[in-house]
Amino acid sequence: MRSADTQGWCTAGELLRRETRSRGIQMIEITDLHKRFNTGTPNEVYALRGINLTIKEGDFVTIIGTNGSGKSTLLNAIAGTFLPDTGRIRIAGEDVTNRTDFQRAKHIARVFQNPFMGTAPGMTIAENLHMAYLRGRKVYPAIRLDAARRQEYGKEVEQLEMQLEDRLDNVIGALSGGQRQALTLLMAVLNRPKVLLLDEHTAALDPKSAAQVIKLTRRFVEKGNLTTFMVTHSMQQALDLGCRTIMMHRGGIIDDLTLDEKRRMTVNDLLAKFAELRQAERLTDEMLVALRRDYL
Numbered sequence: 340m341r342s343a344d345t346q347g348w349c350t351a352g353e354l355l356r357r358e359t360r361s362r363g364i365q366m367i368e369i370t371d372l373h374k375r376f377n378t379g380t381p382n383e384v385y386a387l388r389g390i391n392l393t394i395k396e397g398d399f400v401t402i403i404g405t406n407g408s409g410k411s412t413l414l415n416a417i418a419g420t421f422l423p424d425t426g427r428i429r430i431a432g433e434d435v436t437n438r439t440d441f442q443r444a445k446h447i448a449r450v451f452q453n454p455f456m457g458t459a460p461g462m463t464i465a466e467n468l469h470m471a472y473l474r475g476r477k478v479y480p481a482i483r484l485d486a487a488r489r490q491e492y493g494k495e496v497e498q499l500e501m502q503l504e505d506r507l508d509n510v511i512g513a514l515s516g517g518q519r520q521a522l523t524l525l526m527a528v529l530n531r532p533k534v535l536l537l538d539e540h541t542a543a544l545d546p547k548s549a550a551q552v553i554k555l556t557r558r559f560v561e562k563g564n565l566t567t568f569m570v571t572h573s574m575q576q577a578l579d580l581g582c583r584t585i586m587m588h589r590g591g592i593i594d595d596l597t598l599d600e601k602r603r604m605t606v607n608d609l610l611a612k613f614a615e616l617r618q619a620e621r622l623t624d625e626m627l628v629a630l631r632r633d634y635l
């Protein structure tokens with residue numbers, strides 16, 4: 340059995356807190372969610388086919404699946420990028436099904452695969468962090484980016500372990516992809532969102548940067564007790580991170596692994612599950628390419 344202290348973010352203390360927390364609130368409740376694109380045309384795609392999912396506050400859920408199985412669409416549905424055809428979504432007990440993404444933004448933060456999304460390249464590190472800090476705050480007169488706030492941001496940036504704390508006045512556009520993605524993650528968690536959505540957020544990074552961003556992800560999620568969904572193509576990442584793994588195929592959830600099941604599983608076991616699918620449905624290699632056995 341893998342050590343709980345070194346794998347994922349579920350340390351022994353965290354497990355204890357999770358048990359206590361399991362009596363806590365349901366953070367996300369998705370009921371019979373359906374979504375079709377290009378309905379009634381030859382290009383119709385049935386992207387989500389009756390998703391039912393309940394996530395408790397503080398749960399960290401990894402999502403894997405075949406290509407085009409609906410992983411990003413599920414995240415988009417939670418974020419409110421589009422409205423579902425039918426079904427309901429509740430966040431922190433509030434029915435948000437018919438709310439726009441803008442209206443849900445106060446609850447939800449998101450990090451995408453592309454490190455160039457989510458930050459303003461022409462603005463400095465301090466200005467980007469200040470923008471993230473002010474997001475969703477109704478304050479008048481506006482909070483200024485003064486020396487005290489800059490000091491706060493310096494401390495936050497220090498956590499990234501990328502020597503960026505002395506470069507608060509550098510424009511973000513001058514940073515590497517890894518540095519930028521680490522800052523995007525920091526900006527996403529700065530106001531402690533109710534829900535954090537990570538959509539293959541390390542897939543475009545070099546292995547060293549990806550490892551650092553994963554380390555930060557663990558740290559921020561644990562520290563903030565953030566309810567988190569992370570889509571990944573890496574089966575090792577899916578097993579190592581979080582307390583639950585959902586497997587998707589053709590718009591549905593085909594498996595939902597608990598922490599205990601994840602601990603007992605290896606990447607080969609997961610591969611075997613997908614190999615069964617391949618046999619049962621004659622999937623092509625292209626459909627399975629969404630799954631990688633490598634670490635990051």
Ligand SMILES: Nc1ncnc2c1ncn2[C@@H]1O[C@H](COP(=O)(O)OP(=O)(O)OP(=O)(O)O)[C@@H](O)[C@H]1O
Binds near residue numbers: 377386407409
């Ligand atoms: N806005 C859209 N318009 C039309 N079709 C869409 C749209 N968004 C997603 N789809 C389709 O819905 C299906 C699910 O897409 P989605 O991006 O959610 O899959 P995924 O599991 O994230 O895939 P991948 O692992 O390849 O990134 C795909 O067939 C995709 O082409």
